[in-house]
Amino acid sequence: MTTASEQALTWKSLSPDFVKRLKDAGFENISTCMQCGTCTASCPSGRRTAMRTRQLIRRSLLGDEGVLEGDDIWLCTTCYNCLETCPRDIKVTDAIILLRNIAIERGHMLPTHKRVAEILLETGHAVPINEENRKKRAQLMLSELPPTVHSHPQSLEEVKKLLASTGFDKMVAGKK
């Protein structure tokens, strides 16, 4: 277990590159954040967990890469309340999505999330068909398989190719 003093920020642990990456990705105005906390106040996840949106932004601006390692960035349901209410017009929710992308690049991925990604790679759907729903479709006079990648193997190959050329397959394989 890490002690509170070990968790505390030191200048040594801060990375200016991390801040630059956020700014370069279209979040130029993120440093105008005045820590007013409107985001936290509007956040339904923060009402029931220790996740604090204001703190995620503060830590990111300091270059604290520790923000990528915890559960907090994954507790956002992307309801967009923070983005809609931010008085500085910072795209807070989208910034959290980018933090997640960086976290995944560094190998921080929950096993359940990895499973969702694997299913997409295998089937082209994040939620693929099963026996129960094939039957339900038939009862409803719908085609037993929907007219999606499920009915078109060639399309599934296209999806797999795109997931390979964008590095999605390696991302999934790389994380145990």
Added chain:
Amino acid sequence: MKYSLYLGCVIPNRYPGIEASARRALSRLAVELLDMNGASCCPAPGVIRAFNIDAWLALAARNLSIAEGLGADVITLCNGCFATLADANHILKNDPKAAERVNAKLAEVRRSYKAEIEVYHITEVLYKEIGLEKIKESIERELPLRLAIHYGCHLMKPSKTRRWGVVQRPTFFEELVEALGATSVEYKDKMMCCGAGGAVRSGFPDVALDFTVEKLENIQRVGVDAIVNVCPFCHLQLDQGQVEIESKLRRKFEIPVVYYTQLLGLAQGFTPEELGVYMNKTSPTYLDKLREAWTTGQGAPAAEGS
């Protein structure tokens, strides 16, 4: 009126009743739906986009290219698919560099994105294109029910890339529900998230359910016949979620959950079986109330009463 029907994942593969009801109800409104053959996951905006933005944009562009091939704007029945396809379309139309990068990827599978179409959520088509009057004309019987409306988050937010112009006090869903002769009942924190989005349902199911419990408590307090929604993922969280809440938390809410076109279809005279109403996990107890109302002459066609 012709649209490319984007199905997504949860609708065709978990709640086909939503698909059947939308196809039937929209056909009654003279909307022609073209199948997007070979479409994949949108992919999910809070999950796949959170993993790898480039992969998300490439797959979304591929789906959009299928609709471009059909020459018809996209209609989606899901807030999440709408978020992905509308936001990806917005990015690709406004950022030439992103479009160029994505087209280089699409070329590998002999496709291209041409920025030729728009993406609409079904509520936009119902409310703005078809209109309340035509919807009222299409129904054979009214639904004298008290309903709790759940909008879902991505239908209106982020508002800058949506066409509604309102976020905090919308009324279009209430109007769509009232067009069926039902009453929309106000409840605490009505615009609150269901809890499923952003990979929280897959990553932290107990946190997701905690959102849902709060919503259900607020709805239970005002007493309704059903919760009506326009997103299959919210639908799943509120419907299947009640099964999970019962087994994990030993709490029973027993509030029926229904997708809007299932109600529209009932009003248009389709049977519950044709609309997959019994395939929802929650029991459609509101059907008893409707049958009683219909046999006692309540809910006669709106046209005859006026």
